[in-house]
Amino acid sequence: MKGMQIGRAFTLIEPGPVVLVTTHDGQKNNIMTITWTMVMDFAPRFAITTGPWNYSYAALKKTRECVIAIPTVDLIDKVVGVGTCSGADTDKFGKFGLTPAKAKHVRAPLIEECLANIECRVIDIVAKHNIVVLEGVAAYFDSSRKEKRTVHAVGDGTFVVDGRKLDRREMMKSKLPDGV
């Protein structure tokens, strides 16, 4: 998986795909499925909504680090599986045949099978609203992967797969930051 420009990492989150978030609590790796995400700036700054109802939250809060991994449609049953069991009693990397890979800046692992990974640091927790504010510090994209379609959770147990692409770069020129 090759490095990608960190300034473009927001383009991985902005379309709203379901993501996997990995943590390392000092002893073991864990993964959670998160669909409540938001870009907050053209800078690599993202929000996720999570809290004590997710087992990973304790590690996220303690280590203030995580990796956001972007799965594609071929991984949908692993994504749903990860989201419906708990790291309290399950080694999710083992159970779902996912491969942890060493990150550069954080102890939380990248997920080898995913299309992209973003190493993140927690820069704030808005406890009142269960919002965790993250800053991306490094990003990776597997351009050799054939399947690049991500998946959007509807929230009722159904998902929408990416369809065709539309290009409105010319119309939006005035609004895009340099280099994007």
Added chain:
Amino acid sequence: MKGMQIGRAFTLIEPGPVVLVTTHDGQKNNIMTITWTMVMDFAPRFAITTGPWNYSYAALKKTRECVIAIPTVDLIDKVVGVGTCSGADTDKFGKFGLTPAKAKHVRAPLIEECLANIECRVIDIVAKHNIVVLEGVAAYFDSSRKEKRTVHAVGDGTFVVDGRKLDRREMMKSKLPDGV
């Protein structure tokens, strides 16, 4: 446009479509295009990231009300158009041929041409992060509309249209709130 159960309104936002947000500043209607959104709960609670760089922000802050309208792919050029001009000098409903419709609980208008609309109240502004926390109070869905595919902004001037649907309701049963 018929009413829909407010408890299901989060399913309109969770997949991450680009949305239109309307406001009424006491004198006139306005619309902004927002792609930075997040569901925060199964309750109808959403976050959007916006700030003084959007002309609508002043009205949103003052009235603490808005409508989130969900456009579909046939409206993409209106959506991009709305996002690349300012309500400071433009009547966006007039310019883009969009029809404001009366809401029940807020003065901000619904958008007749959209697939769905959610009337919202501002329940908090996390000023430090430019996050506006909204609560949905009523929702509407136009099921008579043939085009139901929404559009996801990538953030670089390209957009991804909804593709096919996957059903994982059975696998996710344990995680879904009643009635969803």
